Amino acid sequence: MEADAPTGPLFTKVLQDPKLGQQPVCCRAAASKRHHGVATTQSKSTAHMALCSSTSGWISQTEEEVSADKDKETRTGPSSVSRRRRSSWWRRAARSRAVPLSKSHLPGRGPLPDISAPPSECGMSSELLVDLGEDPATAQLGQLKLSTLEDQQWPPDELPLSKSETDVSQGFDPGSPHLPWDHPFYDIARHQIIEVAGDDNFGRKVIVFSACRLPPHHQLDHQKLLMYLKATLDQYVESDYTLIYFHHGLTSENKPSLSWLRDAYREFDRKYKKNIKALYIVHPTMFIKTLLILFKPIISFKFGRKINYVSYLSELEDVVKCEQLVIPTRVREYDNKLRASLKPSVQPPMSPPHSPPLPDQVFGVSLAVLRERDPDGDPVPVVMRDTVSFLSEQGLEIEGIFRRSANVTLVKEVQLKYNSGAKVNFRDMEDVHLAAVILKTFLRELPEPLLTFQLYNDIVNFTSVSSDNQAEVMKTLVEGLPEENYAALRYLITFLAQVSANSEVNKMNNSNLAVVFGPNLLWGRDYAMSLSAIGPINNFTRSLLDQQHLVFT
Structure with missing residues (x-):
């Protein structure tokens, strides 16, 4: 920092560095403040407001307060003065429309949680104070940590397609894409990001979107992906349909930008939204829930009611038979991992076994x-x-x-x-x-x-x-x-x-x-x-x- 930089509150922000991991980055900004009961105004107040209105949860505390708190707590332990200052910080953050995560993450109370973990593991407050901005939101959301490094190791999915008894004799290639190589959407379709899985239990078409199959940014034309998604939905939007989104596998390497998501939502007009009866988000994280809060101002109330969170694959059985879905291997393994991490007393119900047929059974009988x-x-x-x-x-x-x-x-x-x-x-x-x-x-x-x-x-x-x-x-x-x-x-x-x-x-x-x-x-x-x-x-x-x-x- 230059020698003539103005003094003022110290803003600490956790950024994601692909090489060094999470590193604290400090910057000084002039701001309006009250210190020792005297109001002082510094020159760059607009910069302070821009920082406070961002959506990544800035944490502020003056250098004098930090030093005083440390000296006081060294001698006598946490003081009431320190607690009052932290409470005062919380009120100032709320007024400035920052995004405080929870009181447990105030200065001196531990690191920020990993928001890529399931909600039960994050410890984050569900009452987020969010202000949707255009450019600030895009810039700050892009710095959220989505997954650990080991999650970014992308093993190939084992996705054999359905076979009949004559597969071998006919030479059918189950791994071939459903579009010819010279088709305009071949480079998108080959990733199998979007699938159609027949009908659900209510007679509605099922469209499946798998985030783990999104390739890195440099390998995917996101505008063409949007066109391909629209072309696929065009075949079914005149009918009632259900959309299932497998969220696991979305990483900092392959996640679309916030501006692209916003434009994609606006691109789908009433024709696409009218007949979608339900959107099921499987394995949601705090990131996706925060994202939906960010989009709340532009998402209609009627569409918002169609969004459902699904924590485990077995919960989908009420909607569609999981055996008819092409579920990526990574998603199944992650679901098993979540189940294994739970205590026996809180294990989610497994898929119900098939009951024996009734004497006069008609459905499900040859x-x-x-x-x-x-x-x-x-x-x-x-x-x-x-x-x-x-x-x-x-x-x-x-x-x-x-x-x-x-x-x-x-x-x-x-x-x-x-x-x-x-x-x-x-x-x-x-x-x-x-x-x-x-x-x-x-x-x-x-x-x-x-x-x-x-x-x-x-x-x-x-x-x-x-x-x-x-x-x-x-x-x-x-x-x-x-x-x-x-x-x-x-x-x-x-x-x-x-x-x-x-x-x-x-x-x-x-x-x-x-x-x-x-x-x-x-x-x-x-x-x-x-x-x-x-x-x-x-x-x-x-x-x-x-x-x-x-x-x-």
């Missing part, structure tokens, strides 16, 4: 068993007959049919009725979207998909079939299905063709129907669904709808 139970031996299950019959009468002209979720309580009640052998009459309920969700739920909960595991690889590689031969190849594939699968598939596709015929009214053409039903007709043996497979499955479903008159003749 088509062959349902056919044996049917009094008439009908290969088309009763749930499909009831829902399709009702929707054919009252749902063909409903705009957005199959895109909306239904009341969760009603869905469970209808499932319970079917599983207990009771009759269900959708005409008494007069809820088209309820019947649509029940149909999708029934297909999704089959122990084996309607198109069977055997055809998984053939369908994923269907894009390699020339357009002239597609109808013939599809006909051969579906005719090789078990009899009850073929009958149920034909029944469903015939109905969906009627829905598509009214697309001018209901806005559900073959492409839209394929996006909705593709993940419910086929999945891999491990149940996990990813964009690398969901695209080809949807394409096959659309082709099946386009040429159903040739396939089922």
Whole structure:
């Protein structure tokens, strides 16, 4: 510091140095202050206000006060004067709209906590005083410590995609990206940051964003990432959908800037926010919670109510089956680490085991068993007959049919009725979207998909079939299905063709129907669904709808 630098309060700030770790950096700034009961004003008061309004939690104490406190405490221990001065500092910090973390972190009371730790380990106060600024917030938030050095060692994720019995013979590469190398978004898609994982327990599409798969800044075009995210959501935003964000793995090396996050939020207009029913933030840290507080002035109240914190993966089971999510290995290991660190008395509940089927169970039972139970031996299950019959009468002209979720309580009640052998009459309920969700739920909960595991690889590689031969190849594939699968598939596709015929009214053409039903007709043996497979499955479903008159003749 230069010799003629003005004297004044001493501001101490903890910065993150990538080589030296956390180092105290001191700077002097002129400020308005009261000292020994006399008000004195120094020249650079504006600099003092700029420092106090930043969002990193500046800590101030005059040099005279520091020296006096040390001498006093050396002789007699902590004095009431020292305590009063610290209390006075706390009030001054609050008035200047700084961000004090908690009283336990005042000068002389220990180091600042690591905010990359889970909330239970941070010891930070939940009542943060935050003032959202434009440039100061961006600069200061970029200096927050996000993870330890060992967390930045990025092991490759073990992410085998779903396989069928014919994977080896067909030469399907499970590690290949779902976009060709010359696609404009190939360099983004290859990281598998964004995935689509079928439907949740309420019939809504599930979009997954994994922070641990974000590469370092210099390897990623964040503007192109935003465009890719919008292009992915464009396929689903007309339907109700759920967004799951795995926060673990966000480090100082790969985190986007605050200004980019702000611009990204503003980029997503009402079209994207209207139909998102829930945002689940898995393994949140104090950093992400503080970030949301910073964004509070620009986040609408309605959208804020959709944000949910999920501490453990098992808590997601109430929303979606975790087995159908492609969860990065690092996230699973971190979840296990969190569980192991808890005392036995506070262990979170594990995923509930599968209960044995009821005598008259319908959901989750194979088509062959349902056919044996049917009094008439009908290969088309009763749930499909009831829902399709009702929707054919009252749902063909409903705009957005199959895109909306239904009341969760009603869905469970209808499932319970079917599983207990009771009759269900959708005409008494007069809820088209309820019947649509029940149909999708029934297909999704089959122990084996309607198109069977055997055809998984053939369908994923269907894009390699020339357009002239597609109808013939599809006909051969579906005719090789078990009899009850073929009958149920034909029944469903015939109905969906009627829905598509009214697309001018209901806005559900073959492409839209394929996006909705593709993940419910086929999945891999491990149940996990990813964009690398969901695209080809949807394409096959659309082709099946386009040429159903040739396939089922």
